[in-house]
Amino acid sequence: MIYYPSYAGGGMKELFRKVGNRSSEFYPEVRKVRRDGSYIYEEFMPTGGTDVKVYTIGPGYAHAEARKSPVVDGVVMRNSDGKEVRYPVLLTPTEKQIARNVCQAFRQA
Numbered sequence: 001m002i003y004y005p006s007y008a009g010g011g012m013k014e015l016f017r018k019v020g021n022r023s024s025e026f027y028p029e030v031r032k033v034r035r036d037g038s039y040i041y042e043e044f045m046p047t048g049g050t051d052v053k054v055y056t057i058g059p060g061y062a063h064a065e066a067r068k069s070p071v072v073d074g075v076v077m078r079n080s081d082g083k084e085v086r087y088p089v090l091l092t093p094t095e096k097q098i099a100r101n102v103c104q105a106f107r108q109a
Contacts, residue, residue: 001014002044003033004044010028011027011031013071015070015071021075021078023074023076024070026074049069051067051069051070052064052066052089056099059104059109062099062100063088064090065086067084067086
């Protein structure tokens with residue numbers, strides 16, 4: 001879930017696994033974050049409508065792809081073959097090192 005700060009209009013976006021061409025739903029009336037369990041909250045970070053996914057294959061290789069973020073409108077962009085549209089992203093040396101560190105931290109090396 002993404003809770004939008006009041007300066008960004010407020011509300012909450014629920015993200016979920018793709019169901020058909022939908023991947024999120026917006027609830028403008030939600031004004032408070034969940035407090036009934038144990039959750040990790042991160043600072044709100046505007047992304048300009050793009051998500052980047054980084055995939056690692058061991059600590060020596062990382063591949064990244066960008067896609068339209070599900071928070072934009074909840075509709076999945078698909079190509080003529082029905083696959084989600086993604087674009088390759090070149091990672092900086094620092095980003096590659098971060099991917100390597102995450103891979104090793106989760107013992108995926």
